[in-house]
Amino acid sequence: MNTAPEVHLMQVTPRLEIRNLVRHFSGRAVVDDVSLSIQAGQVTCLLGPSGCGKSTTLRIIAGVEMQDSGEIYVDGTLICDTHFRVPPERREIGLMFQDFALFPHLSVGDNVAFGLKGSKEAKRARVEELLARVDLLRFIDGFPHQLSGGEQQRVALARSLAPKPRIMLMDEPFSGLDNRLRDGIRDETLSLLKEEDTAVLLVTHEPEEAMRMADEIALMRGGKIVQQGAPYNVYTRPVDHAAVAFFSDTNVLKARVQGALAETPFGDFLAPGLPDGTDVDIVFRPQHLKIDFDRGGAGPLPTPSDGVAARATVQRARFLGHESLVEFRMDHDGSVLKATVPNVFLPAAGRVMWLTVKRNRCFVFPR
Incomplete structure (x- = not known):
């Protein structure tokens, strides 16, 4: 043998x-x-x-x-x-x-x-x-x-x-x-x-x-x-x-867990192992916020990778040399989210746009 x-x-x-x-x-x-x-x-x-x-x-x-x-x-x-x-x-x-x-x-x-x-x-x-x-x-x-x-x-x-x-x-x-x-x-x-x-x-x-x-x-x-x-x-x-x-700026969505899901305007996020009623922060970096144009009051269709689009208004846009920083005020709760975009992207303040966030770049932490 x-x-x-x-x-x-x-x-x-x-x-x-x-x-x-x-x-x-x-x-x-x-x-x-x-x-x-x-x-x-x-x-x-x-x-x-x-x-x-x-x-x-x-x-x-x-x-x-x-x-x-x-x-x-x-x-x-x-x-x-x-x-x-x-x-x-x-x-x-x-x-x-x-x-x-x-x-x-x-x-x-x-x-x-x-x-x-x-x-x-x-x-x-x-x-x-x-x-x-x-x-x-x-x-x-x-x-x-x-x-x-x-x-x-x-x-x-x-x-x-x-x-x-x-x-x-x-x-x-x-x-x-x-x-x-x-x-x-x-x-x-x-x-x-x-x-x-x-x-x-x-x-x-x-x-x-x-x-x-x-x-x-x-x-x-x-x-x-x-x-x-x-x-x-x-x-x-x-x-x-x-x-x-510690490594970068962050955006935070606040949510509450129900049935292992955390509901947000960007759709539901998986929150496995967390009991119902747990308050969570969904954290992601500005470079992972995706921007899309308004199409007659509608945004892009939902996808498994990017979730649901949420409506926002441009507050301010600045060019930083190698990228642009755009700040948005969210329609659903008035919170401010930041997006970074390579090169020059400077939409005017007050412009309506739609945002999505890459699901595999988000982190769900108990608050």
Whole structure:
């Protein structure tokens, strides 16, 4: 009798793993049972509003803040719990912050070499290698004040990578750069970190930055990670209304559940598992509101994908450069819904139009 061969899946040890971190300040849990793991070469973004515990989590991992409970592992080895603690300088963890903190009295080369061990020749070779990779080798003997903000950021990156850290912690490192430079420098930084096979934990409050850089996003709120996953999944499968709203503007329809359905002017929405009488918010983004013209007092016919059309009046339309934003006042209850349309679309205020919403882009949450 033939038997199928056994398949053994090899478990890959995370480069960084934190388990159940808790930190209190003044009796309040600023970091509340936070757990996550990051593989070598992976970029994870801790994303959330100011004051949600992101930076405190980073400081605990770096060793400059002590947790009240929880454990931190690097390559499967415990480096910190409430009884045992590897000093920050021995954790092989690099740090990058908004303040580049370059030493003004040291040359660019000496800034990058700061903290390197080994012979003078070996240190010089490592400095030259990294400065060449960030296209700043010509400034090796210059000083930080002679560089632009973007160039100083790249020097700070090179300095952080010089000792070949296994993990890089980055706290809003690009927020001090102007928009013109930011995208290019983010991309350069990400490329270099990937080449070094460094595990990266990036703290940001900017959803666009997290979507652009991260392999995985951990959405944080009130000290807790409320959702974690690939950027596409976090964006398209939000856990609640606040998770939708953190990434974009939202529209909200208010309804009540009856027979597992929520009735709205756009037709009925499925609300499985919610008991009758539950008040719900039906949440969707402005780009998923479809606009149609009035045809003698009638709108488009209902479809399974778009539901029923509802009548509305244009309140205001603005061109935003790459898209247009149109605000509508709904006939049925006077509420205002927003639609974004690619390119230029500027209907006059007072114009009657019909709206539908893509059913597979709507989220039904208990209110």
